[in-house]
Amino acid sequence: MADRSTLLRPPPDDPKKAQIENALEVTELAVLGPNMFTNTRQPWHPPGARGIYGGAVIAMCLAAAQRTVAPDFLVHSCHCYFLLAGSSEQPILFHVEQVRDGRSFATRTVQARQRGRCIFTTTISFVRDSSNGDGNSGEVSHASGLPLGPDGQPLQPPPDDYADEPELMTQGPFQGTKIEVVSPEGGSDKPGDKKTRQWVRARGTIAGGVAAQLEALAYVSDSYFIGTITRIHKLWRFPFKAEEYGQLPEDLQAKVKTLHQWEGLGEDPREMVGRPAIGMMVSLDHTIYFHEPRKVRADEWMLTEMESPWAGDGRGVVMQKIFSKDGTLLATCVQEGLVRLQQPAPEGKESKL
Structure with missing residues (x-):
């Protein structure tokens, strides 16, 4: 049988749902x-990536797991491992195991499989919703606040009618602002002191309630995540040398420049001449802690702030906070990835671009 991206014929997109819900x-x-369970529609394979977008697999595993718990249980943590690159040309089977159902917590493991091989695995924990409580239980409570801008005030989201994305960035189910690389007061240039910030939101209005909002947040949590390492270290990431940028056709130069600027790497790609280049960058694991699941509105502006406490031995760790536009800390995420620099071609051999 010829390769196909779904096990069953995909239905038409539901116009009553947001793009991310259909995806x-x-x-x-x-x-x-x-x-x-299986994917209803073909997952997205980012250009140049080894496999399908990891956030889609995380979110679909969560979608499958949420279908197996009582409606008064909400996800509070999700611990994932990327094992093999997923193909966009093969159906994915999601095997959900009901590990435990307790009075307060429920646990599920989900394996995503293609052609009998496990490409991704996650353990997801759910907690019984306590939103109907009186709020006077005396529990310990604190949360990080929305980052402050140069004026000392909490950062403000873009306007609701924001439309400043370059056309190149308008195809996916989420829209966002240009990534900003922020150095601490005093101007430290150490990579570990820098942070990246971006406002994001799902396109359209999510109609599927809390479950769909949480799946959308899981999806976007993998966006530009391990790539934070390239931004704080200012590494060249395109599949050709920075010195060759000026030799590209003008339309391709324009696309590269747009991506370069959008990712907070600077205004002119030619400034990267002589900088180290990424040879391989792959996500290894991914954790999401959902702090306020009922307050997630992924179709409204959310601020993602990322930083890296450590990189070495060919790996890097990135931590991410996701805030609602009113300053609520919605989730904290952690990812480790393989990060290898491009090695010089052996003497006498040309590099293969």
Whole structure:
């Protein structure tokens, strides 16, 4: 049988749902066994990436797991491992195991499989919703606040009618602002002291309630994540040398310049001549802690702030905070990835671009 991206024929997109909801829809396969699901539509394979976008797999695993718990249980943590690059040309099967159902917590593991091989695995923990409590339980409580701008005031989201994205960046289910690389007061240039910030939101209005909002947040949590290492270290990431930028056709130069600026690397790609280049960058694991699941509105502006406490031995760790536009800390995420610099070509051999 020829390769196909879904096990069943994809239905038309539901116009009542946001683009992200259609992209993350999963279909139950009761005929194959209990708690089996598959992707309803073809997942996105980013240009130049080894496999499909990891955030889509995370979110679809969460979607499948949420279908197996009681409606009064909400996700509070998700611990994931990327094992193999996923193909956009093969269906994905999601195997959900009901590990435990307690009075306060429920645990699920989900394996995403293609052609019988596990490409991704996650353990997801749910907690019984306590939003109906009186709020006077005496529990310990604190949260990081929305970062402050140069004026000392909390950062403000873009306007609701924001439309300043370059056309090149308007194709996905999320829209965002240009990434800003921020150095601490005093101007430290150490990579570990820098942070990146970006406002993001899902396009359209999410109609599927809390579950769909949480899946959308899981999806966007993987966006530009491990790539934070390239921004704080100012590493060249394109599949040709920075010295060759001026030799590209003008339309390609324009695209590279747009991406370069959008990712907070500077105004002119030619400034990167002589900088180290990324040879390989792959996500290894990914953790999300959902702090305020009922307050997640992924179709409203959210601020992502990322920083890296450590990189070495060919790996890097990045931590991310996701805030709502009113300053609520919605989630904290951690990712480790493989980060290898491009090595010089052996003497007498040309590099393969």
